Amino acid sequence: MTLRLICCLCFFLAAPLSAENSVPDPAPAHPELRPVLDDFGGMPGLTALMDTFMEIMLEDPRLRPFFEHTENDRIKRQLAEQFCVILGGDCVYTGRDMVESHNGSIIDRADFNALVEDLQIAMDRHNIPFRSQNKLLAILAPMHREVITPKAE
Amino acid sequence: MSCRSLSRTALIAMAIVLYCHTPLHAQTVDAPAGLSGKLLLTGGVTQVEGSAGGGLTPWAVIGGYGSEDQIGANAYYTRVDVSDYGLDSYGVLVGFYDRFEISLARQRFDTQRIGAALGLGSGFEFEQDIVGLKWRVAGDAVVEQDSWLPQISIGLQHKRNKQGDIVRAVGAQDSSGTDVYISATKLYLAQSLLLNGTLRFTKANQMGILGFGGDRRDSYRAQLEMSAAYLLSRQLAIGAEYRSKPNNLGIADEDDWWDVFLAWAPNKHVSMTLAYVDLGNIVIADDQTGYYFSLQGGF
Structure with a gap:
């Protein structure tokens, strides 16, 4: 017990140090959001959602340029994995971190918001309750820091 | 330009915006690349004094749908009808780079029958x-x-x-004044809740309709304004607002204001707000309650 407590303490003390200069976890698990995952229909629901999401993005002139020459089956699979892990599911995220996975593109805030909009449209089409949509978006929103290309100084 | 022709121009501008941008159906993407990069309703609506916010109070949001690298703009018309008075308000605002907002508004306050009782004449208007x-x-x-x-x-x-001349006759010290405010707005997405608090430093009597400063007091007072909105969907929010007001004039007590509202944005080019408002006592008429309707068009 004491040993566990010390380990715990060490972890918390060490965490801020190791977190410095490292990229945030692209798929932070939120076990408390497990009921939200059920609203998404679990991993099968997420997989179906990503098909719709990618279709909408490829029809969207604002986002098509980002996805027309990419490996979209892999992207859809990894997005489903990422959302599944975030929503407390028993999944593994096999993708890269959010800086690396967006490195090749110039992405601004309007692009980021356009993607959020298309995701919202996809979630609406899959009848995912609005409150549950927002619980997932609340975790994804801060990732704008890694996704959006920093302005040149 | 007369106020009626300005108001007509604003309405025509809104109609053009509506006509050109009404999407085929609400689920389609309604913003072209390079414009309207903000998410739906996140620029707020236009409050009764022309700033982006709720209905009665400014928020910290920058009006229009322009995101960081874009410019957004809109025009609005608001009608408030309470027991004994009517208020028309209309104007335009431009938001630059989600950083800076400039707005122009005109308010016309119709005293209706109370105007006669005050010796101003029935239907006398303050502007x-x-x-x-x-x-x-x-x-x-x-x-x-x-x-x-x-x-x-x-x-x-x-x-x-x-x-x-008239606002001075009722005890106001000035016919013009400047309100200064600081607003804090936060969307609690996991709760689908938006909260705003605004601290306003003002000498205005009834927003300035009855001038600035008074016989009772002629100094800046801090007033607290609060809004809460619950998001029902991307397009729809319900909420309530409260706005405290100073009490500078000897001729009448000035009450705080509150409202409950429903805001609907079918797309990024139009929004409508409907509210029930309680403006309390205004000069000799108590319990001024009624409706608030606002139409806004822009990008």
Whole structure:
């Protein structure tokens, strides 16, 4: 017990140090959001959602340029994995971190918001309750820091 | 330009915007690349003095749908009808780079039958023009969901009342004045809840309709304004607002205001707000309650 407590303490003390200069976890698990995952229909629901999401993005002139020459089956699979892990599911995220996975593109805030909009449209089409949509978006929103290309100084 | 022709121009501009941008169906993407990069309703609506916010109070959001690298703009018309008075308000605002907002508004306050009782004549109207400026100084109300910091803006509203002689006759010290405010707005996305608090420093009597400063008091007072909105969907929000007011004039007590509202934005080019408002006592008429309707068009 004491040993566990010390380990715990060490972890918390060490965490801020190791977190410095490292990229945030692209798929932070939120076990408390497990009921939200059920609203998404679990991993099968997420997989179906990503098909719709990618279709909408490829029809969207604002986002098509980002996805027309990419490996979209892999992207859809990894997005489903990422959302599944975030929503407390028993999944593994096999993708890269959010800086690396967006490195090749110039992405601004309007692009980021356009993607959020298309995701919202996809979630609406899959009848995912609005409150549950927002619980997932609340975790994804801060990732704008890694996704959006920093302005040149 | 007369106020009626300005109001007609604003309505025609809105109609053109509506006609050109009405999407085929609500689920389609309604923003072209390079414009309207903000998410639906995250620019707020236009409040009764012309700044982006709720209905009665300015928020820290920058009006229009322009995101960081874009410009957004809109025009609005608002009608408030309470027991004994009517208020028309209309104007335009431009938001630059989600950083800076400039707004122009005109208010026309119709005293209806009370005008006769006050010796001004039935249907006597007070009119004032308002220039607003707002600067976002910190935070982001929408995306910083893991941070406690709200979006914070500072702003001013410079108001010029056109009935200077009459507002001085009721005890006001000035026919023009400048309100200064600081607003904090935060969207609590996991709760689908938006909260705003605004601290306004003002000498205005009934927003400036009855001038600035009074026989009872002629100094700036801090007033608290609060809004809460619950998001029902991307397009629809319900909420309530409260606005405290100073009490400078000897002729009548000035009450705080509150409202409950429903705001609907079918797309990024139009929004409508409907509210029930309680404006309390205004001069000799108590319990001024009624409806508030606002139409807004832009990008």
